[in-house]
Structures are given as structure tokens and as C-alpha cells.
Amino acid sequence: MVKMVKRASRAELSLGRGPAKGRARRAGPPPANNRASKQTIRCENVARILEAAEAVFATKGFSGATTAEIATRAGIPKPNLHYYFRTKQALYRAVLDDILALWLDATASIVAEAEPADALRRYIEAKMAYSRTRPFASKVFANELLHGAPAVKGFLGGAMKRLVDDKAKVIEGWITAGRIAPIDPYHLFFVLWAATQTYADFDCQIAAVLGKKKLGPTDFDRAGETVATLILRGLRLKV
Amino acid sequence: MVKMVKRASRAELSLGRGPAKGRARRAGPPPANNRASKQTIRCENVARILEAAEAVFATKGFSGATTAEIATRAGIPKPNLHYYFRTKQALYRAVLDDILALWLDATASIVAEAEPADALRRYIEAKMAYSRTRPFASKVFANELLHGAPAVKGFLGGAMKRLVDDKAKVIEGWITAGRIAPIDPYHLFFVLWAATQTYADFDCQIAAVLGKKKLGPTDFDRAGETVATLILRGLRLKV
């Protein structure tokens, strides 16, 4: 329920010119040898392309990214990239699909039974870890939103809205039970997202203001600590 | 000291092919008639182009924006745009210069003598107002940061860093004086920026999650109230 699109089906959607039609890629025993089987080739190439694409889309934006650069970064010729992903748009969608799944996962800790302080702290940690370890993913998503979310509007108003509605109810429950101070649950989430993702999306600004070349693990630790402190105190919880 | 570049000098930097060299545009008496003088023409056209460019850069990004679209939106032919701004890059820089000035202004309320709660609340209001009234500006800036700030890296590590160093000292003073609870002043600012700008930069996400078509004034009010509440409580201040 959390994973939007499974890897296999995502790849399926973006298949190239002559991919296995029908019920190819059966679940049967994998080829005995561990050398490049057809299946492995496709998997590896798709993965390599997606990784390269995420990086290039993150740093250049959709329009600024060129399929040539993505192909080079993936270590393959451009026509080969277009074999796996017919169009730049399709490749972009595939990259986004990966990211959306990630995005939803982080809320796992927000459940009614949890201790609010623990749950929120864990959520902040998770989002902050995501900013540290997957900055490109965060940037691609940010870029998409910045330009009006043409490709993920449906997701935002659908799966994401439902998830947040859900989690907002949990927060409201905590408020009603007097476990945290009153706050608008939706805007609480918006602030949490903003405060954590800013360290991925706008890292260069933060680094520059801190007088560093790049953000290091200690910066992220300190950031997470600060955000958690502000939020927990902001909800009148023991820090 | 707050305004980075004054309008006049900014225009100067981006002059087109054959603009008044030397000490043109003297401060002397303006042309008697209030009809289109040469000076007025330039001013109006530059302003119209900058406005159009801000909107297009905001919605399309730098690479996605075309000078043709900007020109159309400004109501002039493309070569005319290139007469005032030699290159797309120069136009982009001019748009950014405008934005950077705006950016710095908002911190005015953060001064040692102020009441922390008032000062912070006012700062949040100011940033939130900026998100509501100048969403395009915020988005252009966000986009620039997202892509590594190629055009404003100098500003970030220079004027902005100095300003924040300054304001961080004010915050530290408040902490030392026991007027607010301890917090990392830099990260406090990062959270404040993120929490307020998110309403401009990622408005479509917030609107979608709230189940609205667009964010209205009441949404911004509620957002500002929530952010202020969280932050003030987070610093153990009376809300």
C-alpha cells in the first residue's frame, strides 16, 4: 500500500522498442549461470539509467537535462537509452515513480498508538536521513513541484492526500487526548517537510551561509537535532 | 546596505546594444511632457521585461524558459528583448538581483533591542507575506538554489552570510540573556526560511493535499499562525 509502483511494473511501463511482450520474464528458475542473462542486462541497464537520470534531472532540471548527458553518465550510447525509455518524458516519469514511493514510506512511524515524541522524532530522523542519503531524489521532486507538478499532480491529490489525511487524524487524536499541544496538523506536516527537505534541496545555500564547502554528517545531525527540538517544544513535549 | 543593487545600476549592467553611454540619463529636469520620453520608454520596457521574465523563469526554470515566451508575455518582439538584455543569462541575472534585495529586507525586525516574540513573529509574517505576494520571485530563487546556485553563489557566501552571521549573534544574545530557550541560531533561520518559503515554492503540493485548487489568503494566514506558534513555543516564548 505504501509502494506506489513496484520496480518491475515501473520498468514495464517504460519499455523500449522490442521488449518481451506477453508473459515474458516468467518467475521460473533464473538462468543457471550468474553471467549477464537477458533479464539481468535489462535490469542493470535500467537501474544504471535511472540512477544517472536522477542525478542529471536533479542538477539540471527536466528541460536542462539532456538525454545525451544521462546516457554518458550511465555509460551507454544515447540510442541505447532510448531503447529502454522511449522518451525523455517517460524516463522522467520512471525516475519520479521511484521517488514517490520513497516519499510515502517515511511516515511509517506516525501511528495513533505511538508515543508522540518518539514518533515525531523518528519521522524527523527519517526525513533528514532521506535528505542526506538521497539528495538527488529530493531535488528532482522539489523541481517537479516548483514547476507546478505537471507529472505528479494526480499523485499529490490522490495517494499523498489520502496518506496525509490519515496521518492528520492521528495528530488530531493526540491533540484531543491532550498528548500534544493544539496545532493545525496539515500545516505541521508542511513545516516538517519543508524543514527537513530544505537540507537536501537548498544544501548549497545552507553550506554557503555556514561557511562550508559542503554539508557533512555533523551538519545533518545538528540540523535534525534543531528541527526535532523546535517541533517537540512547539508541541509542548519533553525534549 | 540592504539593497544589493539599485534599480538604475542593475539596468545599467544589462544594457542593450546602443544605450546611453557615458553620463547619459542625467538627473536633470524630466522632459516637460508626460508622454513617452526615451527614458520612460527604457524604464517601462525594462520593467515589463523583468516582470515577464520572473514569471516565466519561475514556472519553467532557466533552461525551460524561452526568450520568445518572455518577449511575448512582455508584449514585445523578441529582438526588442535582446536589445535591452543582450543574453538570456544577463536577463536572468537581472531578475535575480531584484530578488536578492527583497530577500535581505525581511530580516529588518531581528534586532537585539526588540522583544524576541515580536521580532520573530514579525519576521515570519514578513516572509509569509513575501511568499504570498511574490511567489514567482521565491520560485526563481528556489530554482536557482536547487541547481547549485551557479549565479548567486557569491551572494550566498558574501552578503547573505554576513547578514545571517549578524542576526545569529542577535539570537545568541537573546539566548544568553535567557530571553529565549537555547537553539542553534543558524538552523533556526534555515527552518524559518524553509517553513515560510515552502508556501510559495511548493504551493501546488500544499494546495493538492488541502484539497484546494489554489491557496487563498486564509490558507496563508493559517500557515503563518501555525509556523509562528510552533517557533515561539519552540523557543519557549509566550504565544
Next chain:
DNA sequence: GACCATCTTGACCATTTGGTCAAGATAGCA
């Protein structure tokens, strides 16, 4: 080994787009 589906790649093309040019229009001034 032969046949097929999948994968690879150099060469190529149509479109988009930033930017130019040169001729003409317009304001300001003596």
C-alpha cells in the same frame, strides 16, 4: 548449429531556440 528475440550503436534528421542583422521608425535637440 540454426533460429529468434533482445540488445547495441554510428549515422542521421527535424525542430527548437538563443542570438544577429540591417533597415526603418521615433524622440530629442539645435
Next chain:
DNA sequence: TGCTATCTTGACCAAATGGTCAAGATGGTC
């Protein structure tokens, strides 16, 4: 009324880029 500097614009160009093609290579299977 000329004369100059500034402004305007249709036509045009070179480069970049998304995407295609067709021929060849490679793994899988009988």
C-alpha cells in the same frame, strides 16, 4: 527642419537536442 541617438522588428542563422533508423552483435533455446 535637419541631424543624431535610441528604439523597433521581420527575416535569418548556427548550434543543440530529442528522437529515429537500420545494420550488426549477442544471449537463449531447440
